[in-house]
Amino acid sequence: MRRLFILAAAAALFAGCSSGGSGSTAASGTNATGTNSPIKLAMVTDVGGLGDKSFNDSANRGLQWAKTQLGAQVTVLQSRSVTDYEPNLSTLADQGNDLIFAIGFLMHDSLNDVAPRYPATHFAIIDSDVDQPNVTSITFREEESSFLAGVIAGLTTKKNVVAFLGGIESPLIEKFQAGFAAGVESVNPHATMLVKYTGSFDDVASGKEYTSVLFDQGADIVYAAAGKCGLGAIDEAQSRPAGYYVIGVDSDQDGIAPGKVLTSALKHVDHAVLALAADASRSDFPRGNLVFGLKEGGVGLTEMKYTRRYLPAGALATEKAYEKLIVAGKLVVPSTLVQLKAFVPVHLAATK
Amino acid sequence: MSTPWLIALAVAKVLPKKATPLIFAALGGVISENGGIVNIALEGIMAGGAFAAVVTSYRTHDVVLAIFVAVLTGMALAAVLAYFALAQSADQIVVGMAINILTLGMTAYLVSTVFGQPGASPEVPGLRNEAVLTWVALALVVVVHVILYRTRIGIHLRAVGEEPRAAATAGINVVAYRYAATIAGGALAALGGAYLSVGETHIYSDGMVAGRGFIALAAVIFGKWTPFGAAGACAFFALFSSLQIVLQGGAVPAQFLEMLPYLLTIVAIAGFIGRARPPASDGVPYER
Amino acid sequence: MRDALRHAAGPVGALALALIVSSFVMLAFHTNPIAAFGALLHGAFGSKQGSAETLVQTTALLFAGLGVAVAFRAGLFNIGAEGQLVAGGLSTAIAGAALHAPAIIEIPLCLLAGAIGGAIWGGIAGVLRARFGASEVITTIMLNYVAFLGSSYLVSGPLRGDLSAPETAPIAATAVMAPIIANTRLTAALPLAILLALYLWWWLGRTVAGYELRAVGKSERAARYAGVDPRVVIVRAMLMSGALAGLAGATEVLGLLHRFNAELSPGYGFTSIAVALLGATNPIGVIFSALFFGALQNGALAMQSLAGVPKDLISVVEGLVILFVAARKLPVGLMLARRPARIEGDS
Amino acid sequence: MIQSGPAAPPPALSAHGITKRFGSLVANDSVDFDVHFGEVHALIGENGAGKSTLMNVLYGVLRPDGGSIRIEGRDVSFASCSNAMRAGIGMVFQHFLLIDRFTVAENVLLGRERTRGGFTDRAAAESEVRELAARYKFGLDPAARVEALNVGARQQVELLKVLERDARIVILDEPTAALAPAETAALFDVVRRLRSEGRAVILIAHKLKEVMALADRVTVLRRGKVSGSLPIDRADAATLATLMVGKVIDLDAREPRRTAPGDVALAVRDLSVLNDDRLPAVRGVSLDVRAGEILGLAGVEGNGQTEFAEALYGLRPPSGGSVTFAERDVSRLSAEARRSAGMRYVPADRQREGLVLDFDTAENALLGDQRRTRRGMRLDLPLGQRLASAIDARYSLAGFDPAKSAVAYSGGTQQKLIVGREMTDDVRMLICVAPTRGVDIGAAATIHRRLRDVRDRGASIVLISFDLDEIRALSDRIVVFSEGRIAGEFAAESATDAQLGACMAGVSSVA
Structure with missing residues (x-):
């Protein structure tokens, strides 16, 4: 497992400058390297679609890396509705792709139906666990990166009020909320947390308005786990004076508004996609459920290159210390609100 | 933190943002329907305006030009509606639906081709202070009211919407007024779209209009086809969504508050709270 | 035969015009329309799987399109097919999860539940129109949103299944409509929809109730004169229209998704307006236009992956088709029955 | 009266050789027509004779296919009615073109609003209109909304629109059709005043007596052609009637009845009915109709007759009172139930009510009987075809084809289709509104014969007509309606026109 991610990280570094994260909709490239038969990779986006600068984009980035790194031939199909998942998956299987990524837990049941019909094709699903011999399930411990984001937020907040902004309520988003709250609690017992949900992943303007209200209600840091609504949240932080921050999710959103996005809780879907693609190119498909947490390098925070200077002294060190605890298994981060209630904050000597 | 005063303050801050795009679009609906053309394409026109503004700003970095282009786009889309409704005597509802479908498809298609990435545009230069547009919207409410009820143009327009043949015999060019x-x-609906994109958020994203065009349509009806009524309805609907943002987590599920404009409109046109009566010839094709 | 050809000429012309205009759109953005439509055609009919998937899309569009067409015949514009589809799908999913009967009983019961769910949603608009003269155009638009938001509340709250997504619990295995062709998703819903179309054609033209529905659609006063209570007919038409749209949702749930999700439909209810109009509101015509739009929707995926043309382009085609069909003065226009602007002499 | 010679001024308006076609129908065929200042020139003719077409051509609403128009001797060509208005022509349409939600002043000044500083000046407009109204003794409140006005007042608003523009040539299209007698008298005063002011007045009418009382000259149109034009002192009712219909009809030709009336078949007691605006239209009417009797219901159009007929047939729920038919209280029964009890109805508005124009002939032949004749749930279309053929056999429908849409027939043929459908041999009760309106003489005679025939078979008939002659020629008894009440009852043989007229006017008052 470690091996996979070292490769992935290297690939990411190499590709970082050249690809820039953008890719065409349905790039069906020819084989760049000229080896005998390039691997055919494909993915199906969830209804959020490409351009979310988040989850689907991250997966697509991994795929584009695979194209440049491995000379893979890649295809992306977008889904407009939940009933598109199955035909999209089938279409890609029919087109003879070797490995097909299903992006998102919404595809769980569709993949469960499609996979047995194409025993020779290999599938991977992100964020869900599909129990089929030809499916690799990839789940992430978002609560762990959210915890670290909570640590940074709890240490950085000047008003001792932080906020969580979710999209549509669901167990997945709950993970982010629980981990974040636990992190804040651990480092800043005086901090209160506001929670709101936009009820949408698309309505950018709403995301902005919610964030504005959260700021006005006293928060100075908003953790936005709300799809495209997060873009509105970042925009709101931009229109505020110094001292107001948003924490992004899934992709590195720091660069959208340098100095305003405190950090982003990364979910390295791109790395996972590339790692799996690399294995696949050697016809070595890992089976079962792969769980990617901090330990596996599947989640984490950004390097905070724009915001380092705004952090209080020792904040980064504290964060690293918590990371070590989690990686070592000494700290189990709650992933549901029920677990959060039972969570006993773990204080380090160095907290404020 | 949750004293009534603070709640009111918070609502007062969000409300204009919620209301502004609705008011623009609803005023657009009021003008069009007072002239006798039902415009259910407000949603699509808003999306078209929002998109055109972002593309222009992306290419030229000129926000004023962007808003201007948005307005032109809205006018062009409305001209399609007018042409089919007037020159082709097509059913206005059918044409409105067609424009909604056409525009939503076209913008999504163009987002992919223009920005090279589907779904959303990158961040583009936008208005530094979108509140300007809120004041413009409020001013337009008064302007439209004055035009409709205090000027010859307005009287002619309403005459055309009420009884086109009477207007025609009075020497008023019915077709020209309807166009x-x-x-x-x-143009106004597109301004509402531009407010959402280059005004408020500085990006365009598929689905960002998120039903506001239909809420505006509801406001036109709820406001009994008058500028102040429609703007008041927009403010009323915006008040509820603002309360929803500020007070979220209360006993009422979010969806029920979001439903409110639609339910109220149904109640209004069913005549339970004072009959909502459209201009007499609203939606009726005019043939000489 | 000659008559049928003449009736088909308008829609085919409107289609051709729409394809030409959208080709120019593609050319303007440096896309080869021939390649795009070629890929579309290949995706829609190029393989057994593809053709089957086209027919799957056709099924939902046919049910909903028949619904819109029936309302049109009664002089009503049902924009609410999407909301009725959602209501039908949700009812079906509830029934499918709750009932445990042999498939031969369970499936019809679930279909019935879907039809009833849709009928209620359509019927509300019908009653509001018949009783209070409220324009069904506005009420159905508003009811769509009430359906979307209400079902979204239900699946994220009271009716939520144990899946991670906001969805209802899966339906019972006995409620599942199995594919009628192996390795496809094509179920008996398609033959059912075609049978319904044929029945509806007969019903409209040959039965007293169909005659009265058409009479109300053409002339409400004449219908009243003929002893018909237009209010009854309006409510009945909206019930039927809603039931048909509800069946679209029901068959999606029973045959494809096996549970209800608030985002069940990719806008079938809206496309069905185009389907009904292109089919000239004639149930037989609707079969063909549903097939066309089914192919368009399905082929769009291949167009996107093979030719790199965003599939949103088909919405452009769809919108253009509606525009051209609605034009009364173009040779392709269908001279659709003028709908009465509002109810007369309601009491 | 009109001087001729080189010194005489040219006519205010003159039209030469006006021809207007609608498809194959020639609505105006080389029509010549003129009117002088200070003159009332009446234009008469049956419905469909081409009067409205001619006026629409003169007013710029329609473009003629041939001919020329001159105003005071100068050639003009109107692209729209605004051109005509600018040339000094004003027209009051039979169906008022008023905006209900606007005030009187706004309606009168529409298109010519008074403004001050760019904004409309309401006060100025209202005082101006008040002044103008006072000049013609119209008791109108300029600030009142038109929707609150009665018919007579609305007509005054229309007149003010014309007068405000100071139209020198005024066209009045059947202005008395919807007026009560007292209102008619007031209108006559206005017309005379217009003449004395030196205006040219074109009066479109179909009531010969009004023409005789008001006009200086009369022109008769028949089938799109001028069949005669003469000064009023050389005209009499019989001559004009001849010119209108083309052959002498004996207005007093009453055929003797062959059977005596039977028992009371229909008993109406204290019937009250509301109109579409929910205002009382029929106010406590009681009457009986016997089997084998034609009861003529006379009155000026718009006095509740149509609502009364609709209430009898079950289209309009009574607001009070009862209707007993065949010894059964049918007040609450639907039209369908009354129909299956043997009641039938010829409605006034054949295009909108009596037919579904887009249905084919066979389908229309079944209209109203679709349930009674059904086979299970199926429509008996073969029966529809047989019925249509039977109607054609009896009334010879021009261009008959069972598969043809009703819209493709002429208005007269459409009326024959309805009448033929409704006057079946087994009809027990027939309610007829203006059964011969717009049909040719021959068809009218057929319809009249058939009405008597049905009566003689024992049916009860309520005949509502706005043509007093028709009422007198057919009825056994005549009841006069005025303002929703029965103003009088007469035996058909003894009633004189004067008596009937007085009765029609009797209880009405100026609104």
Whole structure:
């Protein structure tokens, strides 16, 4: 497992400058390297679609890396509705792709139906666990990166009020909320947390308005786990004076508004996609459920290159210390609100 | 933190943002429907305006030009509605639906081709202070009211919407007025779209209009086809969504608050709270 | 035969015009329309799987399109097919999860539940129109949103299944409509929809109730004169229209998704307006236009992956088709029955 | 009266050789027509004779296919009615073109609003209109909304629109059709005043007596052609009637009844009915109709007759009172139930009510009987075809084809289709509104014969007509309606026109 991610990280570094994260909709490239038969990779986006600068984009980035790194031939199909998942998956299987990524837990049941019909094709699903011999399930411990984001937020907040902004309520988003709250609690017992949900992943303007209200209600840091609504949240932080921050999710959103996005809780879907693609190119498909947490390098925070200077002294060190605890298994981060209630904050000597 | 005063303050801050795009679009609907053309394409026209503004700003970095282009786009889309409704005597509802479908498809298609990435545009230069547009919207409410009820143009327009043959015999060019009203309505609806994109958020994203065009349509009906009524309805609907943002987590599920404009409109046109009566010839094709 | 050809000429012309205009759109953005439509055609009919998937899309569009067409015949514009589809799908999913009967009983019961769910949603608009003269155009638009938001509340709250997504619990295995062709998703819903179309054609033209529905659609006063209570007919038409749209949702749930999700439909209810109009509101015509739009929707995926043309382009085609069909003065226009602007002499 | 010679001024308006076609129908065929200042020139003719077409051509609403128009001797060509208005022509349409939600002043000044500083000046407009109204003794409140006005007042608003523009040539299209007698008298005063002011007045009418009382000259149109034009002192009712219909009809030709009336078949007691605006239209009417009797219901159009007929047939729920038919209280029964009890109805508005124009002939032949004749749930279309053929056999429908849409027939043929459908041999009760309106003489005679025939078979008939001659020629008894009440009852043989007229006017008052 470690091996996979070292490769992935290297690939990411190499590709970082050249690809820039953008890719065409349905790039069906020819084989760049000229080896005998390039691997055919494909993915199906969830209804959020490409351009979310988040989850689907991250997966697509991994795929584009695979194209440049491995000379893979890649295809992306977008889904407009939940009933598109199955035909999209089938279409890609029919087109003879070797490995097909299903992006998102919404595809769980569709993949469960499609996979047995194409025993020779290999599938991977992100964020869900599909129990089929030809499916690799990839789940992430978002609560762990959210915890670290909570640590940074709890240490950085000047008003001792932080906020969580979710999209549509669901167990997945709950993970982010629980981990974040636990992190804040651990480092800043005086901090209160506001929670709101936009009820949408698309309505950018709403995301902005919610964030504005959260700021006005006293928060100075908003953790936005709300799809495209997060873009509105970042925009709101931009229109505020110094001292107001948003924490992004899934992709590195720091660069959208340098100095305003405190950090982003990364979910390295791109790395996972590339790692799996690399294995696949050697016809070595890992089976079962792969769980990617901090330990596996599947989640984490950004390097905070724009915001380092705004952090209080020792904040980064504290964060690293918590990371070590989690990686070592000494700290189990709650992933549901029920677990959060039972969570006993773990204080380090160095907290404020 | 949750004293009534603070709640009121928070609502007062969000409300204009919620209301502004609705008011623009609803005023567009009011003008068009007072002239006798039902415009259910407000949603699509808003999306078209929002998109055109972002593309222009992306290419030229000129926000004023972007808003101008948005308005032109709205006028062009409304002109399609007017042409099919007037020159082709097509059913206005059918044409409105067609424009909604066409525009939503076209913008999504163009997002992919213009920005090279589907779904959303990158961040583009936008208005530094979108509140300007809120004041413009409020001013337009008064302007539209004055035009409709205190000027010859307004009287002619309403005459055309009420009884086109009477207007025609009074020497008023019914067809020209209907074209003009529909196109002016399109310009306003597109302004509402531009507010959402280059005004408030500085990006375009598929689905970002998120039903506001239909809420505006509801406001036109709820406001009994008058500028102040429609703007009041927009403010009323915006008040509820603002309360929803500020007070979220209360006993009422979010969806029920979001439903409110739609339910109220149904109640209004069913006549339970004072009959909502459209202009007499609203939606009726005019043939000489 | 000659008559049928003449009736088909308008829609085919409107289609051709729409394809030409959208080709120019593609050319303007440096896309080869021939390649795009070629890929579309290949995706829609190029393989057994593809053709089957086209027919799957056709099924939902046919049910909903028949619904819109029936309302049109009664002089009503049902924009609410999407909301009725959602209501039908949700009812079906509830029934499918709750009932445990042999498939031969369970499936019809679930279909019935879907039809009833849709009928209620359509019927509300019908009653509001018949009783209070409220324009069904506005009420159905508003009811769509009430359906979307209400079902979204239900699946994220009271009716939520144990899946991670906001969805209802899966339906019972006995409620599942199995594919009628192996390795496809094509179920008996398609033959059912075609049978319904044929029945509806007969019903409209040959039965007293169909005659009265058409009479109300053409002339409400004449219908009243003929002893018909237009209010009854309006409510009945909206019930039927809603039931048909509800069946679209029901068959999606029973045959494809096996549970209800608030985002069940990719806008079938809206496309069905185009389907009904292109089919000239004639049930037989609707079969063909549903097939066309089914192919368009399905082929769009291949167009996107093979030719790199965003599939949103088909919405452009769809919108253009509606525009051209609605034009009364173009040779392709269908001279659709003028709908009465509002109810007369309601009491 | 009109001087001729080189010194005489040219006519205010003159039209030469006006021809207007609608498809194959020639609505105006080389029509010549003129009117002088200070003259009332009446234009008469049956419905469909081409009067409205001619006026629409003169007013710029329609473009003629041939001919020329001159105003005071100068050639003009109107692209729209605004051109005509600018040339000094004003027209009051039979169906008022008023905006209900606007005030009187706004309606009168529409298109010519008074403004001050760019904004409309309401006060100025209202005082101006008040002044103008006072000049013609119209008791109108300029600030009142038109929707609150009665018919007579609305007509005054229309007149003010014309007068405000100071139209020198005024066209009045059947202005008395919807007026009560007292209102008619007031209108006559206005017309005379217009003449004395030196205006040219074109009066479109179909009531010969009004023409005789008001006009200086009369022109008769028949089938799109001028069949005669003469000064009023050389005209009499019989001559004009001849010119209108083309052959002498004996207005007093009453055929003797062959059977005596039977028992009371229909008993109406204290029937009250509301109109579409929910205002009382029929106010406590009681009457009986016997089997084998034609009861003529006379009155000026718009006095509740149509609502009364609709209430009898079950289209309009009574607001009070009862209707007993065949010894059964049918007040609450639907039209369908009354129909299956043997009641039938010829409605006034054949295009909108009596037919579904887009249905084919066979389908229309079944209209109203679709349930009674059904086979299970199926429509008996073969029966529809047989019925249509039977109607054609009896009334010879021009261009008959069972598969043809009703819209493709002429208005007269459409009326024959309805009448033929409704006057079946087994009809027990027939309610007829203006059964011969717009049909040719021959068809009218057929319809009249058939009405008597049905009566003689024992049916009860309520005949509502706005043509007093028709009422007198057919009825056994005549009841006069005025303002929703029965103003009088007469035996058909003894009633004189004067008596009937007085009765029609009797209880009405100026609104």
